[in-house]
Amino acid sequence: MSISGTKDTDKDFGECEKLKKTNSIEQVRYGCALGAIHSAFAIPRVIPITHCGPGCAQKQVTSISFNNGFQGGGYGGGAVIPSTNINEKEVVFGGENRLRELIEATFKILKADLFVVMTGCIPDTVGDDVRAVVGEFQKKGLPIVYAETGGFKGNNFTGHELVTRAIIDQYVGDYDGPKEKGVVNVWSLLPYHNTFWKGDLTEIKRILEGVGLKVNILFGNKSDGVSEWKNIKKAQFNLVLSPWLGLQTAEHLKEKYGQPYLHIPVIPIGAKETSSFLRKVVDFAGIDKERAERFIEQERKEYYNYLEGFSDFYAEYFWGLPAKFAVIGDSAYNLAITKFLVNQLGVIPARQIITDNPPEKYRKLIVEEYRNIAEDVSTEVEFEEDSYIIHEKIRKTDFGNKPPIIFGTTWERDLAKELKGHIVEIGFPASYEVVISKSYVGYRGALTLLEKIYTTTVSASA
Incomplete structure (x- = not known):
């Protein structure tokens, strides 16, 4: 069975373009490359220094880490970030000269790894x-790197890859020694931009450790900070757990350190997908399968025990729940x-x-994943950044x-009300x-996620 709600995609797109003859993007859904300051201060005890105009860094922080789950800035973000505020x-x-002065002052005032x-x-x-200015401080043995992240370089996804590569090349350094079996570097969700990244990376680390791996999670509360980054070069392999973000980093690490990488496009949610994900990683790593299966079975049992009670609700109220x-x-x-x-x-x-504008070379892979979303279900996916066009497409969608x-996102709240949806x-x-963990x-x-979905639908009908 093939299920798709986008048969008239090309026609809809043409109609939307006729309505909106402009090169602007309405209600943007990402930051500029400088927004990757979040990727820097997502690493414990790392502080970004911004060389930019007044307000540039502040605007990125206000949008990405404040009006996005009210996540806060932690040790090195928010109001802590030094800036040249050039004019x-x-x-x-x-x-x-202004940058040099700022770096000198920063080392005197702020403590960071x-x-x-x-x-x-x-x-x-x-x-x-x-490069020359930062190089002066690097020659003194001070812990500092640089990344050129002007907004015209791309969005904060692009900036993220630039920051990770800068740290790897300028701080982690070269290495041709032995690799440690069972150690994995994880490249996955974009810190702060993904609203739930802290809790998600914590869960990803937990389940990978559960099957017997030692995990460099690299970002967030469960990262050991720069010491973990220093150990990147010793890992057995890299795991790219996303449709495309992190692939450039993994390819660079393969070339730099000879590390293989495993790419799993689908971030696992639920027992079926998570168990399959873990088995793929265990096979690739060549670690103890019996230990891994014991952990998987324990997690599956707990998961389905919780779902027993939920299944009663789902069966009883199925008639009133969303179908599409x-x-x-x-x-x-x-x-x-x-x-x-x-x-x-x-x-x-x-x-x-x-909406994240993936590079063209990765889009075919993403499209194929949707065409094989389940054994008997296929659907099409569209790439669009402009909220005006997105909302017109949703209005034209047949939801039954x-x-x-x-x-x-918040941009869809009024649209959902208009469609009398959730x-x-x-x-x-x-x-x-408001997101904490x-x-x-x-x-x-x-x-x-199940609690969130069905609390939303039940409370809306009350």
Whole structure:
């Protein structure tokens, strides 16, 4: 059976374009490359230093880590971030001296294990030699690296790859020694941009350790910070757990250290997908399968024990629950949630729209994943960044006779009301969620996601 809510995709797109004849993007869903300051301070005791215009860093923080689950800035983010705040003087005469002064002051005032200098559009445009300035401090043995992240380089997904590569090449350094079997570096969700990244990475680390691996999770509360990054080069392999983010880093590590990598596009949600995911990793790592199976069976048993009670609710109230859904968000969560809803709950995918602008070379792979979303279910996916066009597409979608459920962002709240449907915020911006440690992935996260979905639908009908 092939299920698709996008038969008239090309026609719809043409109609939307006629309505909106502009090159602007309405209600943006990502930051600029400088937004990857979040990737820096997502590493414990790492502080970014921004060489940019006034307000550039502040705007990224306000949108990505505040109006997105109100996550806060932690040790090195938010109001802590030093900035040159360059203006007309630096545009005319260059800002290298201003940057040098800021770095010197930062080392005197702030304590960190590593500083990451990141540039905005102005210094990248006027040609400031940031490499030379930072190099002066590197030669003194100080822990500092730089990444050129002017906004025109791309969005914060692009910036993330630039930051990780800068730390690897300038701080982790070269290595041709032995690798440690059973050690894995995990490259997955984009810190802070993914609203639930902290809890998700915690769950991913937990289940990988459960099957017997030693995990360099690299970002978040469960990371050991720069000492963990220093050990990247000794890992047996890299795990890229996302449709595309992290692949460039893994390919670079393969070339630099000779490390193989395993790419699993679908972030696992629920017992079926998580168990399959763990078995693939165990096979690739060549570690003890019996130990892994004991852990998997224990987790599966606990998961389905919880679902016993839920199944009574699902059977009793099935007539009043949404039958079709739409997902609007970045490729990682879009694919993961679509697969979970189809395989675990049997809900019908009506429209899937990816908003993180994946590089063209990865899109074919992503499209194929949706065409094989389940054994007997196929659906199409669309790539769109403009909320005006996205919302027009959703309005034209056939959701049947029941209220739809939309997995999206704050931008979709009014749209859901207009369609008399339900909204579950799963990504940036999420200004109606306060997130501390919530996770939607793995065995435990799936239960939390089910609670969120059906609390939303039941409370809306009360």
